[in-house]
Amino acid sequence: MPTETIARSGPTRRRPGPARGALAAGCAVLLAATGVTSAATGAGAGAPARQAAPPARHISWRPCPGNHQVQCGRLRVPLDWAAPRGDTIGLAVARRPADRPRLRVGTLFFNPGGPGDGGVQYVVRAAQVFSPALLARFDLVAMDPRGVGASTPIRCGLPVFPARVTLFPRTAQEFRRLHDYGARLGRSCLRRSGPLLGHVDTISVARDHEALRRALGARRVSWLGISYGTQVAANYAALFPHRTRAMVLDGALEHSGSEVGMLSTEVLTAEDSFDRFAAWCATADTCALKGQDVGAVYDALVAGADRHPLPVRGALRPVTGEDIRMQTPGGLLFKEPTLFGPDRSWAGLSRGIAAAVTGDASMFALPPPRAAAALAERLAVGCMDYVSEVHTWAQMQQRLRLGRGLAPHLQGASEQWDVLRCIGWPVRAANPLRRLDVRGVPALVVNATHDPSTAYSWALGLAGQIRGSDLLTRDGDGHTSYFTSACARSAMEAYLVRPQAAADRVCT
Known part of the structure; x- marks a missing residue:
């Protein structure tokens, strides 16, 4: 299908851009x-x-x-x-x-x-x-x-999940790396997507x-x-x-409300669902961890993966404890299988945890950069609507304490925690809270x-x-x-x- 660019009213101006995949009909304009x-x-x-x-x-x-x-x-x-007769x-x-x-x-x-x-x-x-x-x-x-x-897409020149950047920094240096990468990622999106990046709110x-x-x-x-x-x-x-x-x-x-208020609520909500999942696992026949102390098994898995990340073929990097925690909320979304498939269920999550305990952490692996390209679209929208109030290492330390205090197992891992990827974003949020x-x-x-x-x-x-x-x-x-x-x-x-x-x- 033909590539598509941002067009102007009147004569159309076309510029070169990368090709879309099979389902898409366009590309971002430089x-x-x-x-x-x-x-x-x-x-x-x-x-x-x-x-x-x-x-x-x-x-x-x-x-x-x-x-x-x-x-x-x-x-x-x-x-x-605001310029309805301009670029389209x-x-x-x-x-x-x-x-x-x-x-x-x-x-x-x-x-x-x-x-x-x-x-x-x-x-x-x-x-x-x-x-x-x-x-x-x-x-x-x-x-x-x-x-x-398949609409005019957001495209970025860097992966959303860089191999050496953590959302749970332990030092001021790691926090600066997170901040700087958000700025670099955003600038790469701006170069590849042009002004569309500021209008996906x-x-x-x-x-x-x-x-x-x-x-x-x-x-x-x-x-x-x-x-x-x-x-x-x-x-x-x-x-x-x-x-x-x-x-x-x-x-x-x-x-x-406030960003910290939303974060606190979602951290508690995700931890509550994990606790209910663990209690369900104690007696459910479809739980691969039935009869075990699921919370203890999970904590040991996370701690072990932080010490010795688990290799997964084709993944962005070996799976860390952070990866397991950040991927877990997605496994909690549906208690029973739905039209999204049997693995998107609590039983599927239990199978993923059981497999990771034996060394197969593929359920929690981050995709390689090319496969994760679509995640840039999600992040770009989030950065236009949800503004992180974290600007300093001291503020980051407060968030980390909040996560550990409210969520002993997930330690803050949630969709709202992903807003930290917007730290340093070069375009101001168009639709803040x-x-x-x-x-x-x-x-x-x-x-x-x-x-x-x-x-x-x-x-x-x-x-x-x-x-x-x-x-x-x-x-x-x-x-x-x-x-x-x-x-x-x-x-x-x-x-x-x-x-x-x-x-x-x-x-x-």
């Missing part, structure tokens, strides 16, 4: 790093909703490869929403018409989370992902957000969805946002309440009481920023509920069809 300033990167995100809009754009739809029932296309949008980028989009047109409710936007996960693949595989009841009533529409997947993505709504000709849209998708949907509703029919927000991110004020939009916020990634308290906090919202509590483990609970899934789909919910609804 633009001068001096063309991006802190003020410019913040303008697109902070501009008011009622700004000059670009002309409504046409999407040329065609059958998607592998599923001709679904239509795929590309939508061009402004690179910077391309977004990969997909739509699946409702199975029962006479019962059709309308258009449903879907974002699967991440940040960094594209929605197009979910629409193409909709029959395996969503229920027949939902597909009967809605046109399902999603995009690969800017910088991600959530508000820009929300505005892209409004451009998609206009291109579809839909008067209003409904939303199903999963994990990070709750942040996209909530920002869209804050900007465009009259265009939002209803929202279901599953696995809530509360993008407000802030409260929303959403009015006039029916919304159902859904969260598990023991979600290892999005804390239950965040759901309460987000619901408080959406006036009149409803809350559905899932009493249980695992990240999000649409894919893990038949009760919650049924309630969410019923709400999308008819936005009303019983007070204090609880599912398991």
Whole structure:
């Protein structure tokens, strides 16, 4: 497929760039790093909703490869929403018409989370992902957000996971290495991706969805946002309440407060899930460590790998204790197997730990730089929305003490700890932590009481920023509920069809 660059209104300017993989249809453009300033990167995100809009754009739809029932296309949008008639980028989009047109409710936007996960693949595989009841009533529409997947991508010239940089520095020198590498990595992304690096924040993505709504000709849209998708949907509703029919927000991110507050909450949440996993392992037949003291086994494994890292063929580096701890929260996401496969479950995590004890630490290995290229997209989005307050070695030492004090096993390892990779980032965050004020939009916020990634308290906090919202509590483990609970899934789909919910609804 042809390479794609950031384009300007009027004659298109093309510049050379690296080729994409088989699923992508574009590449990042090399633009001068001096063309991006802190003020410019913040303008697109902070501009008011009622700004000059670009002309409504046409999407040329065609059958998607592998599923001709679904239509795929590309939508061009402004690179910077504060300059809507300036440079443009391309977004990969997909739509699946409702199975029962006479019962059709309308258009449903879907974002699967991440940040960094594209929605197009979910629409193409909709029959395996969503229920027949939902597909009967809605046109399902999603995009690969800017910088991600088959949309105009973020590209970096250095690996996200360098072999000699630690997120848990033990000395001032190791902290300086972490800080300096964040700056070098960010500059390499700026060279490869140009000003797009400063415009992959959530508000820009929300505005892209409004451009998609206009291109579809839909008067209003409904939303199903999963994990990070709750942040996209909530920002869209804050900007465009009259265009939002209803929202279901599953696995809530509360993008407000302080960085240390978010970190503390997620550190506690991940450790709580590990403790529950260890207790489950004591009696579960599917646990490969059944009958053992899982916490003790895990701590010994981590300590041993810190002393003598475990070699894994093809990995970025031998597996350290830090690698095991940082990869563990991902293994806690789903208690039971889901559509993401049997290894993405507590039983799969137990098998990975048991194998590592015998010397096979492949579950916890970091991928080599080429295989990890897509992780740059996730990091770039995170650095635009989440700002680390760590600037000195003394502040880093405080974070390390916090991690050890709140989480004896994981010692702070969590998704939020990854924000430390943004230390030294050369582009100022366009959408830092802030409260929303959403009015006039029916919304159902859904969260598990023991979600290892999005804390239950965040759901309460987000619901408080959406006036009149409803809350559905899932009493249980695992990240999000649409894919893990038949009760919650049924309630969410019923709400999308008819936005009303019983007070204090609880599912398991």
